[in-house]
Amino acid sequence: MKKIYGNTGGLKATQLRRIENLHHHRIPPEAVISEQLAEEICQLTHEIRRQIGLLIERSGKLVTVIIGDHQKIEIPDTSDYKAPPGRLKGLRCVHTHIKGERLTKDDLTDLSLLHLDLMAAITVAPDGAPDILHAAHILPQPEKTGDQHRLMDPVSFASPASNTIGALLDIDCIALIKAIEDELSQYQKMRRVDAGKERAILVSVTSQPKRQALASLEELKELARSSNIQVIDTILQSRKKVNPRFAMGTGKLQELTVHAMQQGASLIIFDQELNPSQIKEITDLIEFRVIDRTQLILDIFAQRARSRDGKIQVELAQLKYMLPRLATKNTAMSRLTGGIGGRGPGETKLEINRRRVRDKIGRLEKSLDNVKKQRNQQKARRTKNKLPVISIIGYTNAGKSTLLNTMTNSDVLAESRLFATLDPSSRRLKFPRDTDVIITDTVGFIKDLPRELKTAFRATLEELESADILLHIIDVSNPAYESQMESVESITDEMDLKDIPMIRVLNKTDKLDKTAVDELVRQTGGIAISATRSETLHPLIDKMETMVQAVHNNNDIAVDRAPADWQSGGAWLNN
Numbered sequence: 001m002k003k004i005y006g007n008t009g010g011l012k013a014t015q016l017r018r019i020e021n022l023h024h025h026r027i028p029p030e031a032v033i034s035e036q037l038a039e040e041i042c043q044l045t046h047e048i049r050r051q052i053g054l055l056i057e058r059s060g061k062l063v064t065v066i067i068g069d070h071q072k073i074e075i076p077d078t079s080d081y082k083a084p085p086g087r088l089k090g091l092r093c094v095h096t097h098i099k100g101e102r103l104t105k106d107d108l109t110d111l112s113l114l115h116l117d118l119m120a121a122i123t124v125a126p127d128g129a130p131d132i133l134h135a136a137h138i139l140p141q142p143e144k145t146g147d148q149h150r151l152m153d154p155v156s157f158a159s160p161a162s163n164t165i166g167a168l169l170d171i172d173c174i175a176l177i178k179a180i181e182d183e184l185s186q187y188q189k190m191r192r193v194d195a196g197k198e199r200a201i202l203v204s205v206t207s208q209p210k211r212q213a214l215a216s217l218e219e220l221k222e223l224a225r226s227s228n229i230q231v232i233d234t235i236l237q238s239r240k241k242v243n244p245r246f247a248m249g250t251g252k253l254q255e256l257t258v259h260a261m262q263q264g265a266s267l268i269i270f271d272q273e274l275n276p277s278q279i280k281e282i283t284d285l286i287e288f289r290v291i292d293r294t295q296l297i298l299d300i301f302a303q304r305a306r307s308r309d310g311k312i313q314v315e316l317a318q319l320k321y322m323l324p325r326l327a328t329k330n331t332a333m334s335r336l337t338g339g340i341g342g343r344g345p346g347e348t349k350l351e352i353n354r355r356r357v358r359d360k361i362g363r364l365e366k367s368l369d370n371v372k373k374q375r376n377q378q379k380a381r382r383t384k385n386k387l388p389v390i391s392i393i394g395y396t397n398a399g400k401s402t403l404l405n406t407m408t409n410s411d412v413l414a415e416s417r418l419f420a421t422l423d424p425s426s427r428r429l430k431f432p433r434d435t436d437v438i439i440t441d442t443v444g445f446i447k448d449l450p451r452e453l454k455t456a457f458r459a460t461l462e463e464l465e466s467a468d469i470l471l472h473i474i475d476v477s478n479p480a481y482e483s484q485m486e487s488v489e490s491i492t493d494e495m496d497l498k499d500i501p502m503i504r505v506l507n508k509t510d511k512l513d514k515t516a517v518d519e520l521v522r523q524t525g526g527i528a529i530s531a532t533r534s535e536t537l538h539p540l541i542d543k544m545e546t547m548v549q550a551v552h553n554n555n556d557i558a559v560d561r562a563p564a565d566w567q568s569g570g571a572w573l574n575n
């Protein structure tokens, strides 16, 4: 950080030298400020009619002198000093006030936003001597009153009994800061903050109806869980109109940052996609890593991608998402692009300039083209062999992989997290009446699937276009099943899959009672199953086989041997 910062224009050489010399003062760590230093900055303030501020480390080292105007100072970028999650920054600010005013709203805002150890203002007496010291700190625990700061009792410099400001204040500055941090960590322990994990506060700022917004937050929670992030709290802020600059109002944002610190959060996740300028404005303003829903999904994809194609597709999507967000200011950029827990493209890679990112995007797109060519060749081979293809589609976590496993006795990864499957897998299946088909399982859908991912996964999704039948798996035990079903079907419509016959499959019916299931079957025209129980699959298998044969009669698909490179799945055993 620069040693002197701010409004130095028009000052005399002697005044500037005195300002420089402030750096020679020693401040005892237990004092807020030394008495001589307080006298000197008040004298200077009195002469130049501008506020003077000092940023002081815990050790007592003076880092920066700030020159303001007659009513405020502007704190420079302090991102060299990072407040670790749930702690204070290790810097305090002491500054002068010319007109005898107490700490202002702006002072308290800076205290919150920067997580300063302490904010103090010294009023300057008419003769230029220090008069009253006002100080405040962040409250380590939320108060019923909603206050986020504690204003300490003002202390007069005129008290003849004292000779050091530490004693004058009757506080030991370093002990006070330590006490605040101890209380912070105790509070976090009480809240069972898990030290090894990313800890996030989820925020939704929306003009949507509340029910919808809550369902979306619920899904965001699941996404966070799938990404191994501990969710500490969720906040829903309904607004008539989302603030174009910061998504929420700055006052709310300030409250959020103190709240997040008290809770020991390391990350704030917005449920809405933040545009590049919003994310920059927000991260410039608050001391937190901030990501949005899209970035979280990208992060999960980055963790889950196994195959070479998958990895290329995800990296491409991440780079495309990042490109417009590569802010010129390093701080915002590194906070944004650290990835979650350092996954993602990584800081160093992203600190290279836009041009190199663009080059990389170009290279990745080329390798994807090659992948696509190979796929087309495979497809051509498959068409030659004329084996009907049934593709399982559906919302993420609906049970697609489980169904594939149960039907074909295989062992594709299926688990209770979102986007367990990224890479498509195919298995061969023999129906009871001896029909052979290929069943494929692929990446799940989600509402508001990030545009970047849609583009990147185009090749994978285009595979669906060659399916003869689509099995749309719906997890009817999920309260949001209806909107999930709509999301999937609107994506399939968008993708030109409308003309492929589709079977709606109502899954996880073991979790519901029979009347509810009957009603769902009636409403959706689907077939009820439980993918974990093979005995429930007969009606579905029947329907599939009948449909395959119908398609076969129409399209002249011979029921033939599968090509040698298909992994053999089990036959459907009619037991």
Ligand SMILES: Nc1nc2c(ncn2[C@@H]2O[C@H](COP(=O)(O)OP(=O)(O)OP(=O)(O)O)[C@@H](O)[C@H]2O)c(=O)[nH]1
Residues within 6 Å of the ligand: 394, 395, 396, 397, 398, 399, 400, 401, 402, 403, 413, 414, 415, 416, 417, 418, 419, 420, 421, 422, 443, 444, 445, 507, 508, 509, 510, 511, 529, 530, 531, 532, 533
């Ligand atoms: N109770 C119950 N759970 C099921 C059923 N089918 C699947 N599950 C569970 O639902 C979770 C998700 O299943 P997956 O098969 O991984 O779902 P998916 O659709 O492949 O999900 P992604 O690959 O993540 O998009 C797993 O924990 C399954 O055990 C079912 O019929 N009943």
Ligand SMILES: [Mg+2]
Residues within 6 Å of the ligand: 400, 401, 402, 413, 414, 420, 421, 441, 442
């Ligand atoms: Mg799956």
